[in-house]
Amino acid sequence: MADGTLFKGSAIGATGHTVGEVVFNTAMTGYQEILTDPSYTKQIVTLTYPHIGNVGANSEDTESRAVFASGLIIRDLPLLHSNFRAEDSLSDYLAKNNVVAIADIDTRRLTRILREKGAQAGCIMAGADLDEARALELARGFGSMAGQDLAKVVSCTASYQWKLGEWKLGSGYSEQAQTPFHVVAYDFGVKHNILRMLAERGCKLTVVPAQTPAKDVLALQPDGVFLSNGPGDPEPCDYAITAIREILETRLPVFGICLGHQLLGLATGAKTSKMKFGHHGANHPVQDLDSGRVMITSQNHGFQVDESTLPANVRVTHRSLFDQTVQGIALTDRPAFSFQGHPEASPGPEDVAYLFDRFITAMSQAK
Numbered sequence: 001m002a003d004g005t006l007f008k009g010s011a012i013g014a015t016g017h018t019v020g021e022v023v024f025n026t027a028m029t030g031y032q033e034i035l036t037d038p039s040y041t042k043q044i045v046t047l048t049y050p051h052i053g054n055v056g057a058n059s060e061d062t063e064s065r066a067v068f069a070s071g072l073i074i075r076d077l078p079l080l081h082s083n084f085r086a087e088d089s090l091s092d093y094l095a096k097n098n099v100v101a102i103a104d105i106d107t108r109r110l111t112r113i114l115r116e117k118g119a120q121a122g123c124i125m126a127g128a129d130l131d132e133a134r135a136l137e138l139a140r141g142f143g144s145m146a147g148q149d150l151a152k153v154v155s156c157t158a159s160y161q162w163k164l165g166e167w168k169l170g171s172g173y174s175e176q177a178q179t180p181f182h183v184v185a186y187d188f189g190v191k192h193n194i195l196r197m198l199a200e201r202g203c204k205l206t207v208v209p210a211q212t213p214a215k216d217v218l219a220l221q222p223d224g225v226f227l228s229n230g231p232g233d234p235e236p237c238d239y240a241i242t243a244i245r246e247i248l249e250t251r252l253p254v255f256g257i258c259l260g261h262q263l264l265g266l267a268t269g270a271k272t273s274k275m276k277f278g279h280h281g282a283n284h285p286v287q288d289l290d291s292g293r294v295m296i297t298s299q300n301h302g303f304q305v306d307e308s309t310l311p312a313n314v315r316v317t318h319r320s321l322f323d324q325t326v327q328g329i330a331l332t333d334r335p336a337f338s339f340q341g342h343p344e345a346s347p348g349p350e351d352v353a354y355l356f357d358r359f360i361t362a363m364s365q366a367k
């Protein structure tokens with residue numbers, strides 16, 4: 001760790017070394033979805049749940065084209081995995097995907113360090129050439145996530161159509177049937193379950209690269225525009241902020257998730273900032289301020305929209321009950337809204353899925 005703390009464990013993935021910002025995630029399930037979430041680019045994930053790998057790995061529980069997390073730190077890897085869908089052990093999956101990972105770590109102690117001192121970088125070394133001094137040097141050389149524009153790095157390079165709906169036991173992923181709405185989805189590092197949930201609700205989806213100008217999006221004549229989650233700091237993504245401003249002018253329905261939420265905030269003139277250690281888990285209580293309902297949500301972010309900087313035409317719709325930070329915003333003069341956590345879950349509870357329906361309603365009304 002950059003603060004000089006040294007942990008020793010057992011290598012369970014690829015050999016070599018990896019460096020990144022270390023974040024703790026409190027989800028009890030969904031390690032594969034977490035590893036393949038592009039928002040974890042340049043981050044090493046430690047899972048606070050102690051038994052990881054029990055159900056192995058399969059080719060369906062993925063949230064993108066590859067593993068994006070820079071590394072994995074766990075307490076206990078089971079000797080055997082068991083699940084009717086398993087195709088690999090977690091260890092083999094990590095090795096095949098070239099992920100450096102470590103088990104037998106006191107993840108409770110590690111999490112306490114991150115919680116008390118805040119986010120910091122770390123380095124994992126696995127294999128023959130272990131060098132503690134070099135590992136410390138690499139961890140200290142990583143710097144901070146602040147200022148890093150990673151959305152354009154992980155985004156798709158060309159636009160594409162998405163047609164798969166949600167996964168169902170027995171039939172797997174289905175091709176969508178009807179598509180009354182055309183949605184252009186900005187890919188800042190999009191999780192596939194967002195696309196599946198939109199497809200399931202009748203959206204014909206055109207996914208476009210992060211740097212697509214607004215005029216190219218508008219030329220596709222969409223019924224609504226979606227702003228995806230993604231890695232890194234939202235503030236340097238000036239290309240996206242400019243495009244969102246232009247799209248808002250047209251009064252098209254806009255829905256943003258996580259990085260997309262932060263970018264919508266920036267486009268309205270609000271500011272974002274780095275949090276002490278962020279929110280990463282599948283058990284975070286968030287309140288919908290309109291209904292008063294409290295939902296258990298999936299979270300993965302290290303930045304936030306600063307409430308005190310919100311302009312007069314933006315209201316706070318959701319709030320974290322852990323630290324009172326902004327979890328949702330809506331414009332009062334445009335059909336545009338966003339959520340900081342993950343309504344698509346994957347992994348996590350589906351309490352916030354109603355926001356996808358709200359986007360569909362906004363598009364129906366605009367039509």
Ligand SMILES: NC(=O)CC[C@H](N)C(=O)O
Pocket residue numbers: 039228229230231232233234257258259260300301302303304
């Ligand atoms: N999941 C996300 O979209 C994360 C957004 C941003 N990279 C953050 O860390 O806050």
